[in-house]
Amino acid sequence: MTVHVYVTRAWSCTVRLAVTDPRVLPDAAADLDALLDRVDRLASRFRADSSLSIANARAGRPVPIPRLLADLVKAALDAAAYTDGAVDPTVGRAMRRIGYDRDIAAIRPNGPAITPSAGGRGWTDVRLHRESGLLTVPPGTELDLGATAKAYTADHAARTLYSRYGVGVLVELGGDLAVAGPSPNGWPVHVAEREGGPGPVVVLAHGGLTTSTTTVRRWRRGGRTAHHIVDPRTGLPVDGPWRTASVYAPSALAANTASTAALVLGESAVPWLTSRGLAARLVGADSTVYTTPGWPAVEQKAVA
Numbered sequence: 001m002t003v004h005v006y007v008t009r010a011w012s013c014t015v016r017l018a019v020t021d022p023r024v025l026p027d028a029a030a031d032l033d034a035l036l037d038r039v040d041r042l043a044s045r046f047r048a049d050s051s052l053s054i055a056n057a058r059a060g061r062p063v064p065i066p067r068l069l070a071d072l073v074k075a076a077l078d079a080a081a082y083t084d085g086a087v088d089p090t091v092g093r094a095m096r097r098i099g100y101d102r103d104i105a106a107i108r109p110n111g112p113a114i115t116p117s118a119g120g121r122g123w124t125d126v127r128l129h130r131e132s133g134l135l136t137v138p139p140g141t142e143l144d145l146g147a148t149a150k151a152y153t154a155d156h157a158a159r160t161l162y163s164r165y166g167v168g169v170l171v172e173l174g175g176d177l178a179v180a181g182p183s184p185n186g187w188p189v190h191v192a193e194r195e196g197g198p199g200p201v202v203v204l205a206h207g208g209l210t211t212s213t214t215t216v217r218r219w220r221r222g223g224r225t226a227h228h229i230v231d232p233r234t235g236l237p238v239d240g241p242w243r244t245a246s247v248y249a250p251s252a253l254a255a256n257t258a259s260t261a262a263l264v265l266g267e268s269a270v271p272w273l274t275s276r277g278l279a280a281r282l283v284g285a286d287s288t289v290y291t292t293p294g295w296p297a298v299e300q301k302a303v304a
Contacts, residue, residue, distance in 0.1 A: 003170070003187075010036045011150065012104040013174025014195055019161070020168035020182070028161050032171065035160075039153050042069040043145050045092060046103050052143060056092060060139035062127070070130045076148045079257040080123035086261040088232035090122030092142025098226050098237060104217050113222025117235030146228070151176040151210055151256035158252075175211040178252040179204055193244045193283060202296035208252030212259035213244040213283075231264050240266030244283040247273070248296060 004022040006029040008015045017032050019025050042065075044050045055063040065073075076089035098114050099107055126143070127136035137143055155178045158171045162181035170179045170187050179187055183205055192199035193213045202209070214237070217228040231238045245262035249255035258278050262269035270292065273280045279294035 003168075006032075008033065011040065011174065013150075014172075015174070016170070016172040017157075017161075018170040018187070019165070021165070024165040024167055028165055028169070031161060031164070032157050035153065035157055036173075038068065039072070039149065042066060043072050043149050045095070045142075045144055045146070046101075052145065055135050055137050056142040059137040059141060062129075062134040062136045064133050065135045067130075067133060070128060070133055070135065072145055072149050072152055073126070073128050073135060073143070074130060075152045075253055076143070076145050077123055077126060077128065079148050079253070082257060083261040083264075085123060085232055086264040087147050087257055088123045089143050089145055089147065090126065090138065090141040091230045091232055091235070092144040093117075093140075094230050094232075094235035095144050095146075095228075096142070097235065098230065099219055099221055100217075100226075100228055104228075107219050109219050111219075111221045113224070114226065114236060122232075147260050148253060148256060150174060151178075151208065151252040154178040154252040155208060175213075176208070176252045176256050177204070177210065178208045179206060191246050191281065202248075204248070204296070207248060207250045208255040209246065209248045210252055210255040210259050211244060211246040212256065212263055214238065214263065215243055229260065229263050238263050238266070240264075240269075241284055242266065242269060242282045243285050245269070246281040248279040248294075 003018045004025045006017040006025055017029055019028055042051045047053060051065050051069050079087045094117055099111050122138055122141045125138035150173045154171045154173045154176045158169045158178040158180040161169045168181040168183045186203035186205040188201050189204045189209055190201050193215045214227045214229055219226055227237045229238050242263055245259040247255040247259040265272055273292050280292045281295050282290045
């Protein structure tokens with residue numbers, strides 16, 4: 001299968017669009033760029049004028065929000081319910097406390113030590129009325145959709161572009177990958193902890209594949225390394241046995257929900273993934289690789 005690829009940068013990550021027909025690539029790329037800009041204006045924590053930031057600033061009061069943001073919040077709440085709070089969108093304040101209060105490129109490389117914060121189930125107090133377009137953020141909390149919005153957008157983009165142009169489509173947003181449409185021989189996908197790093201190549205015919213890792217988006221606080229994946233129970237960056245989790249699922253959103261949860265769950269990640277029939281590849285802190293049943297068996301080659 002011949003593919004035609006558009007590569008750009010958005011949301012501090014690499015964006016890739018691949019299609020099976022070169023004639024649609026310019027228009028499909030423009031559509032993807034427009035969607036990414038729209039989601040950024042709606043859901044960025046780093047823009048004071050985003051709809052999400054306005055809802056956070058008015059915590060405790062119902063705030064009207066656009067339909068797409070309501071869909072993004074619903075996806076985040078569904079992920080929290082599925083993982084029993086391991087993936088919790090009400091970690092916005094914890095993110096700011098650990099230093100992730102701006103675009104990753106602008107984060108101060110060093111800072112004061114981070115202290116734990118009280119855990120809870122803040123997501124259960126979020127009130128979303130999709131029909132009327134009203135969102136109420138719980139008082140004392142802030143929403144951060146970073147754990148799910150990127151994957152949701154990858155799914156949405158892949159489905160929309162396939163429906164619009166009728167060709168095979170692959171969309172990757174910083175490690176969250178979704179495919180839609182015909183792909184006679186599947187899509188070869190390089191699975192790595194960081195862009196350009198070593199790892200196997202697997203063939204993806206449908207659904208989504210995501211990688212969550214603590215090895216990138218890192219900085220220092222109090223002489224210790226911090227990163228962007230927070231344990232909602234402590235408000236601290238996760239520090240478990242797994243440094244990276246890659247998951248295959250029917251959608252990028254489902255895959256990312258599981259890969260993020262795996263890092264938070266730590267020792268219980270393997271039975272949690274296995275009991276749900278989720279195919280995963282976990283990399284331990286000591287570089288040991290563990291796969292759950294169903295992990296794509298076709299590993300074409302290892303990329304050095």
